[in-house]
Each structure stands twice: as C-alpha cells, then as structure tokens.
Amino acid sequence: MTETFLGMPATAPPGVGHLRGDEPFPVAARRALGDAQLRRNVGHATSTIRAKSAAVIGEVPDWPQLRAAARAIKTDTMARLPELLEQLEAAVGRAGGTVHWAADAVEANRIVTDLVRGAGADRVMKVKSMATQEIGLNEALMDAGIEPVETDLAELIVQLGDDRPSHILVPAIHRNRAEIREIFLRTMPGVDPALTDEPAALAAAARRHLRETFLSTRVAVSGANFAVAETGTLAVVESEGNGRMCLTLPETLITVMGIEKVVPTWRDLEVFLQLLPRASTGERMNPYTSMWTGVTPGDGPQAFHLVLLDNGRSAVLADPVGREALHCIRCSACLNVCPVYERTGGHAYGSVYPGPIGAVLSPQLTGVADNASLPYASSLCGACYDACPVMIDIPSILVHLRGQAPHPRGEAVAMAAAAYTMDHPALYAAAQRGAKLSRLAGPRGRGLPPPLSGWTASRDLPEPPPQTFRQWWADR
Amino acid sequence: MTARDLILGRLRAALAAPAPPPAEVHRDYRPAGAVAADLDVLVDRLTDYRATVHRCADADVARVVGEVLGGRRVVVPPGLPPHWLPPGVTAVTDDGLDAARIAAVDGVVTAAAVAVAETGTIVLDGGPDQGRRVVTLLPDVHVCVLRADQVVATVPDALARLDPCRPLTWISGPSATSDIELDRVEGVHGPRNLHVVLTAGPGGG
CATH class of the missing domain: 3.40.50.10420 (NagB/RpiA/CoA transferase-like)
Known part of the structure; x- marks a missing residue:
C-alpha cells in the first residue's frame, strides 16, 4: 500500500466489500456466455423491461x-x-x-x-x-x-x-x-x-x-x-x-x-x-x-x-472526466440496454456494480489497476448514454479510463516503433511496401505472428491495398 | 483527524484543481402549476396499477367503506371523520397500538394529503386523519378517501404542497414486485388491496 497524505482523495481499500472480481472480465464473460440458461433469463428480463420503460417514458412530454x-x-x-x-x-x-x-x-x-x-x-x-x-x-x-x-x-x-x-x-x-x-x-x-x-x-x-x-x-x-x-x-x-x-x-x-x-x-x-x-x-x-x-x-x-x-x-470526484459517474441514481437502465450485459449477465463484471455504469464506476472507486479489464467490457455503442436518465456520458468515460488502464509492454514498444517509422519517410515507404507483401500471406482474417497475435485473435487485419498512395501518385 | 475532517478534506482536494465550472439548472420542464389536474387521468392510472377506485359523494363514503370492509375489523387514525365509517364495521382507533395488534385487523381507513393524477399516486403525510405510517402498512386492505381538491396533475405539484418535515408515504397501487423475471405481480409485504374513494369533498355533496 502506498503512503498518501491525509486528506488526499483515496480509492476504496482492497480486502473488504465487493468492488473487485476474482478474475478479469474476459475470462468471466467467456464462462457466462457458455451458460445458455443464464443468457435466456437475462435476455428475457431485459427485453421485458426495455419495452415497459419505453412505453412510460413516451408518456412524458418533457x-x-x-x-x-x-x-x-x-x-x-x-x-x-x-x-x-x-x-x-x-x-x-x-x-x-x-x-x-x-x-x-x-x-x-x-x-x-x-x-x-x-x-x-x-x-x-x-x-x-x-x-x-x-x-x-x-x-x-x-x-x-x-x-x-x-x-x-x-x-x-x-x-x-x-x-x-x-x-x-x-x-x-x-x-x-x-x-x-x-x-x-x-x-x-x-x-x-x-x-x-x-x-x-x-x-x-x-x-x-x-x-x-x-x-x-x-x-x-x-x-x-x-x-x-x-x-x-x-x-x-x-x-x-x-x-x-x-x-x-x-x-x-x-x-x-x-x-x-x-x-x-x-x-x-x-x-x-x-x-x-x-x-x-x-x-x-x-x-x-x-x-x-x-x-x-x-x-x-x-x-x-x-x-x-x-x-x-473522493477519488472519483478528483477526475474531471470520470466524476460524472457519481451522478448515477442506480436506475439500471444502462444495464438493460447494453448488448454486452445482456449476453454476459452481471456476475462477469466482478463488482456489485455491473453493466456500463459499473464499468466506469468500479475501476474509479478501486483505482483502474484493480479493475483494469472493465473499461474494455463495452463495444462503445452508446446505448447506455441514450438510456441514462441523468445523461451520464458513459462511452466517453470508458475511453478515458482505457487510457489509464495498464497496457502491455509490447504495445508501448510497437507504438514507439510506429512513431519512429512515421517520423522517417524512407523507413515509412519501406514499411508500406513490406505491408503490401503480406497480401501474399493469404486471405483476410489471417493473424499476426506472436507477440502481436493477441491483437488479431478477435479482429481481422484490414487487407493492405494493392499499391500504396505514394506509388499511385508516382505512377500518374 | 476525525473521519468527517478526512472526508471533507479529500473532497475539497478533489475539487481544487481544476475547479469545476459552476452549473446552472434550467428548469424548463413542466413546473408546479403548469398543468390542470384531471380526475379521469387519476382514475385511469390508479386502475392500471390494480387499485380499485370508487367515485361517490362525501355522504356516501360510509356506504362504500361498508361494501369493501363490511363485517370486518379495521384500524382507523384518531382524526378520521366518524361519518366515513358504517355501522357494520368494527373500528379500533390507533392510540399507539402495538404492531401485532394492527397486523391482526383486516383493514385500515384513512384520508390522504395529496394525490398525483399523472402517476396514479396518493401521498400520506401522517396528519390526524391519516395516522402513523404503521397503520397503513400492516393490514391487508387499505381504503383511502380522497377529496377532488387534493388531486394535482404532476409530481412537481405534489412536492410543492407537501411539508418535507413530515413522514411521507407515496403509494402507487398495492404492494407489488418486479423481481421475478421483471414481471410485475401485485401483493408482497404491504396491503395487497388498495381502494381509493374519490369524493367531491364535504362541501361538494
């Protein structure tokens, strides 16, 4: 535990309460997705409440x-x-x-x-x-x-x-x-x-x-x-x-x-x-x-x-972007409209605050390092923001918290390499020609080699074009 | 350092840099007084949430109470107008009865403080004709007598009329739960039957 000055905003202590899960969201979510009964129960309940809520909100002109x-x-x-x-x-x-x-x-x-x-x-x-x-x-x-x-x-x-x-x-x-x-x-x-x-x-x-x-x-x-x-x-x-x-x-x-x-x-x-x-x-x-x-x-x-x-x-309040999460009145409308929550249910989030609001509130209450996977437990579709009766901009806070989450060392190395390459035109041109060669490697959907394979495990790489912009320009 | 000083110090530090810009609240929603109360809307909303509504003259309240609770035992607050109770109903006045005694009666008859048409809500404020909160909680049938002039259109109207220092109970239909598959079912811990008797008031016949 780090020593802090008395009176400085402090996060919730570990070892007590229910703000931290035992495992990262992707691990818990994968298991939840395998439970067909859970998905049926949660899907039925959330679709019921969405219809009821929309009907009575429609009655209110202001x-x-x-x-x-x-x-x-x-x-x-x-x-x-x-x-x-x-x-x-x-x-x-x-x-x-x-x-x-x-x-x-x-x-x-x-x-x-x-x-x-x-x-x-x-x-x-x-x-x-x-x-x-x-x-x-x-x-x-x-x-x-x-x-x-x-x-x-x-x-x-x-x-x-x-x-x-x-x-x-x-x-x-x-x-x-x-x-x-x-x-x-x-x-x-x-x-x-x-x-x-x-x-x-x-x-x-x-x-x-x-x-x-x-x-x-x-x-x-x-x-x-x-x-x-x-x-x-x-x-x-x-x-x-x-x-x-x-x-x-x-x-x-x-x-x-x-x-x-x-x-x-x-x-x-x-x-x-x-x-x-x-x-x-x-x-x-x-x-x-x-x-x-x-x-x-x-x-x-x-x-x-x-x-x-x-x-x-107090720690949440100290973040000018994240403090909006404190506006929450615990209505749970964001859970009911969230495509991620609807499929995983609440347990996967680990904290007592699940769903979109939990993904922004829990990491801030505990410090992002203790709930580092939660800011990623979202597709950023924005349905939560639309549904929130107090207009909390949950997607923006998620993005903000992703910036604070610890990132793998490989990512930082790759980004530094990319920055250096883009700073040096000859190197950049060579890299573009190199990327074109990857067309030979096969159809869309192929993965990157380790250690970058994590990035492509759940994403398709965009197919590089047959010629770079510079080649096209030079050929004109 | 006390926990109070610690927390307030933390919060002031959290707000110190950068200080949040002042927020102005624009209340351009429908404020109190913007909409006229519509009794038919109140009846519709009460009925929709499974309350039973009776409309009658003040002089006929006793007859309606008799129809709902005839032959049964009820508890009443000390300030309930006596002419609301028919001869066939055994009434125990709440003069500080213990909870078990109140739980043992079949029903309760009270007045109300305010009702909100748009949400189908009646509000009790613990006045002499409404009684302590416990009397409207434990019996299974609640008959609430409401005057037309107590009905307002919206939630802002109701708050403007109510005194926050009194214990307030807002009631919208009988006790219910949505905890099983988010399907609303009536009847859990509070009264499972809510009857609202809507009158024109003592002067209105």
Missing part, C-alpha cells in the same frame, strides 16, 4: 428537459459536495438524527456493527441497498455474530440461494421462476411443498416467510436514494413494502448512504422522482416511496443514524 435538469443538478451538486454534506449533517441533526462519517468500507462496517450492538440486537433486517453490498456489510455483521436478513424479494432469493447479485435493480435477474421455486423449497423453513412457480405464489411465500421478522426485529439497515441537504429529508423508493416495514417498524434505523446521493433542495426531488421509476422499473411511479426527516415522535424509529460513506468516491 422527458428531455427533465434529463437535462437532472444532469445540471448533479453537476452542481458535485461542485459543491463538501458544503452540501455539511448542510445535510446539520439538518439531520436538527431533526433528531445522528450523522456518522465513514472514510471507507472498514470504517462503515465498524460503525454499523457498533450501532447494532449498542442497540442490544443480534439480528438486523435490511432494505435492498447497493452501498451496503459494496462494503460487504452482511459479512461484517455475521463476523460479529449479528444475523442480517435481506427483505427485498430479489435480495432474499440471492441470500437464500447463497448466490451473488447480478443486477442493480433486480439482483436475482439471472434466476427464472422455476429456479426461484427450487431455492424456496430448499431453504425456506415451513414452506408449502406444493408451492408453484407462479410469481404471485412465490411472492406470497416471501410474505409469509418475512412477516414475523418484520414484527420482531428491532434494528433495520437501509440505503438511500436521495438525501435533501436543505431539509435533511431521506428518500427510499421501493415496490414491495419491505422498505416501509424496515423504515417504520424497528426502534433503530441505520441508513448507509454514498456521499454522492445528496441533492441540494427539496424541489430537486421533482426531477428525480419523475425520472427514476420510469427509467428503472418502467413504472410511472414505483408502488412505495418513503420520505423521513430525522425522527418523528410517536411514528416510526425513535433512533435514526445516517452513515455517510466515501469509500473511493
């Missing part, structure tokens, strides 16, 4: 203006992030909440663990949250003897199946109904053995399974979709009501939030609450949105803790 406003609000937010966080802290404090600051995953996990222990609990119920997935909170809680219970249906499917999430919105998108039924039958105590694979029956089984947990668990952990700096208001959008249960029933609520989720004003929510559900689940509005400001006497948790998480975000 969609382009909302996107542009969202982008401007986020740009403004990032430029003023320190003061907005101080404002948020003050507002939450005034409303009876307590704000904690966590520089990284280790510190966030320790803060939450201490709060749960302080409340005298050995079990917490959780609302689906990307931030707590990112920091590996469940593992940290279990190490401390605290049982985390995921209450979102898809998270529950992942937890019961001892699986990993593969999508930001629907972590079990890689499972179809038959597989989910099988997981429930195997792992849910007291489940009806006659359970069918109808989605309604599976949802009802989850309702029965979690009801007692909701009523008896005294501490809940949530993420946050938005936090309003001027009022201290937190917002969580969800569908099932598990979020409402966790935000309403326990005595103590702990919310872990990435620092980039703050928005300046109450009014700013009018933009994001229109964009998020339509881009995310393809609904005009998600079934439930909860908003709370500190503690309300007599209604809901009487102890509220907000944990503000850096974990590499």
Whole structure:
C-alpha cells in the first residue's frame, strides 16, 4: 500500500466489500456466455423491461428537459459536495438524527456493527441497498455474530440461494421462476411443498416467510436514494413494502448512504422522482416511496443514524472526466440496454456494480489497476448514454479510463516503433511496401505472428491495398 | 483527524484543481402549476396499477367503506371523520397500538394529503386523519378517501404542497414486485388491496 497524505482523495481499500472480481472480465464473460440458461433469463428480463420503460417514458412530454435538469443538478451538486454534506449533517441533526462519517468500507462496517450492538440486537433486517453490498456489510455483521436478513424479494432469493447479485435493480435477474421455486423449497423453513412457480405464489411465500421478522426485529439497515441537504429529508423508493416495514417498524434505523446521493433542495426531488421509476422499473411511479426527516415522535424509529460513506468516491470526484459517474441514481437502465450485459449477465463484471455504469464506476472507486479489464467490457455503442436518465456520458468515460488502464509492454514498444517509422519517410515507404507483401500471406482474417497475435485473435487485419498512395501518385 | 475532517478534506482536494465550472439548472420542464389536474387521468392510472377506485359523494363514503370492509375489523387514525365509517364495521382507533395488534385487523381507513393524477399516486403525510405510517402498512386492505381538491396533475405539484418535515408515504397501487423475471405481480409485504374513494369533498355533496 502506498503512503498518501491525509486528506488526499483515496480509492476504496482492497480486502473488504465487493468492488473487485476474482478474475478479469474476459475470462468471466467467456464462462457466462457458455451458460445458455443464464443468457435466456437475462435476455428475457431485459427485453421485458426495455419495452415497459419505453412505453412510460413516451408518456412524458418533457422527458428531455427533465434529463437535462437532472444532469445540471448533479453537476452542481458535485461542485459543491463538501458544503452540501455539511448542510445535510446539520439538518439531520436538527431533526433528531445522528450523522456518522465513514472514510471507507472498514470504517462503515465498524460503525454499523457498533450501532447494532449498542442497540442490544443480534439480528438486523435490511432494505435492498447497493452501498451496503459494496462494503460487504452482511459479512461484517455475521463476523460479529449479528444475523442480517435481506427483505427485498430479489435480495432474499440471492441470500437464500447463497448466490451473488447480478443486477442493480433486480439482483436475482439471472434466476427464472422455476429456479426461484427450487431455492424456496430448499431453504425456506415451513414452506408449502406444493408451492408453484407462479410469481404471485412465490411472492406470497416471501410474505409469509418475512412477516414475523418484520414484527420482531428491532434494528433495520437501509440505503438511500436521495438525501435533501436543505431539509435533511431521506428518500427510499421501493415496490414491495419491505422498505416501509424496515423504515417504520424497528426502534433503530441505520441508513448507509454514498456521499454522492445528496441533492441540494427539496424541489430537486421533482426531477428525480419523475425520472427514476420510469427509467428503472418502467413504472410511472414505483408502488412505495418513503420520505423521513430525522425522527418523528410517536411514528416510526425513535433512533435514526445516517452513515455517510466515501469509500473511493473522493477519488472519483478528483477526475474531471470520470466524476460524472457519481451522478448515477442506480436506475439500471444502462444495464438493460447494453448488448454486452445482456449476453454476459452481471456476475462477469466482478463488482456489485455491473453493466456500463459499473464499468466506469468500479475501476474509479478501486483505482483502474484493480479493475483494469472493465473499461474494455463495452463495444462503445452508446446505448447506455441514450438510456441514462441523468445523461451520464458513459462511452466517453470508458475511453478515458482505457487510457489509464495498464497496457502491455509490447504495445508501448510497437507504438514507439510506429512513431519512429512515421517520423522517417524512407523507413515509412519501406514499411508500406513490406505491408503490401503480406497480401501474399493469404486471405483476410489471417493473424499476426506472436507477440502481436493477441491483437488479431478477435479482429481481422484490414487487407493492405494493392499499391500504396505514394506509388499511385508516382505512377500518374 | 476525525473521519468527517478526512472526508471533507479529500473532497475539497478533489475539487481544487481544476475547479469545476459552476452549473446552472434550467428548469424548463413542466413546473408546479403548469398543468390542470384531471380526475379521469387519476382514475385511469390508479386502475392500471390494480387499485380499485370508487367515485361517490362525501355522504356516501360510509356506504362504500361498508361494501369493501363490511363485517370486518379495521384500524382507523384518531382524526378520521366518524361519518366515513358504517355501522357494520368494527373500528379500533390507533392510540399507539402495538404492531401485532394492527397486523391482526383486516383493514385500515384513512384520508390522504395529496394525490398525483399523472402517476396514479396518493401521498400520506401522517396528519390526524391519516395516522402513523404503521397503520397503513400492516393490514391487508387499505381504503383511502380522497377529496377532488387534493388531486394535482404532476409530481412537481405534489412536492410543492407537501411539508418535507413530515413522514411521507407515496403509494402507487398495492404492494407489488418486479423481481421475478421483471414481471410485475401485485401483493408482497404491504396491503395487497388498495381502494381509493374519490369524493367531491364535504362541501361538494
């Protein structure tokens, strides 16, 4: 580990959380591509959501203006992030909440663990949250003897199946109904053995399974979709009501939030609450949105803790091109339109943030060297940019990060040789004549000899023309 | 150095060079007040997301509540207008009931604070006629009585009317999930049945 000055932007530490994969993207993607069931499941789900989303976005006459406003609000937010966080802290404090600051995953996990222990609990119920997935909170809680219970249906499917999430919105998108039924039958105590694979029956089984947990668990952990700096208001959008249960029933609520989720004003929510559900689940509005400001006497948790998480975000903010990745509202529209994600699924990306946004966010949070293959996990087709409700220019950030990724030594040597050759006209002419000779080597599709064969393993070399421009010019 | 100082120091360093240009927010989308609320749109959107809508005069609310919840036990917030409840319904007023007690009743009857026509959303703000958040969460049937003058057209209209300091619950149809093959199915943890009773208000007959 390199020594850094205190106060300099820092990336997320290794060895904790889920931002780094065990293997490079091409290796994991190759294996995923061999799983026909996975490809069918993900392809079916993403095509369903694309159609739904397009239909409800088509109903909104001012969609382009909302996107542009969202982008401007986020740009403004990032430029003023320190003061907005101080404002948020003050507002939450005034409303009876307590704000904690966590520089990284280790510190966030320790803060939450201490709060749960302080409340005298050995079990917490959780609302689906990307931030707590990112920091590996469940593992940290279990190490401390605290049982985390995921209450979102898809998270529950992942937890019961001892699986990993593969999508930001629907972590079990890689499972179809038959597989989910099988997981429930195997792992849910007291489940009806006659359970069918109808989605309604599976949802009802989850309702029965979690009801007692909701009523008896005294501490809940949530993420946050938005936090309003001027009022201290937190917002969580969800569908099932598990979020409402966790935000309403326990005595103590702990919310872990990435620092980039703050928005300046109450009014700013009018933009994001229109964009998020339509881009995310393809609904005009998600079934439930909860908003709370500190503690309300007599209604809901009487102890509220907000944990503000850096974990590499300051490093992302330090890159003038890459910082736009912090604008993400985690809708997952970019996953659903991505031809790469649709074929590989989310696990191949290694990080909890898969798909196009993950390919720009994960390498920046960890430092590009630790996720060096992700900026290449894209064809740069641009569909993600078109779909993004806050207009993040993902393709440009991908290209920018490719420039930072470590390149093989052979590539640098080849480029230096090319530069020298192009600087010397006689040498350049000779090289062009040499390239022409390669026409004798065979038809299109032939590869280069090692060590350059890597370049041509998945690409055709362009066929050199029969004469160079200089020869043609000289012959005129 | 505290974590707070460390993080704020990191962020200020990240923004130091080069400082990002100031961003101006152009709000040229439809702002609050731009569109008139259309009750038919609200009904259409509520119905589309599997809520049941009843339109009636304020004086007939008790009859509709009776049709939905007749013979069953309900919990009501302390400030609910008493004339909304028919004789055939056993009502328990929430005076700080514990969760298990609330979970044991069949339904809940409340008013609302605001409704958004374009998205088919009702918003509760914990007022005396809406109650604590828990009362509309645990029972399986939620009957929400809405006055026409509480209906606004858009999300910006609703936010302009709401007080951020109150606990707010935005409800768009019954509890649902899209977690199985991204196919929406109604009925998970929240009320599986949402009935919206739309009235012209006490003065409107």
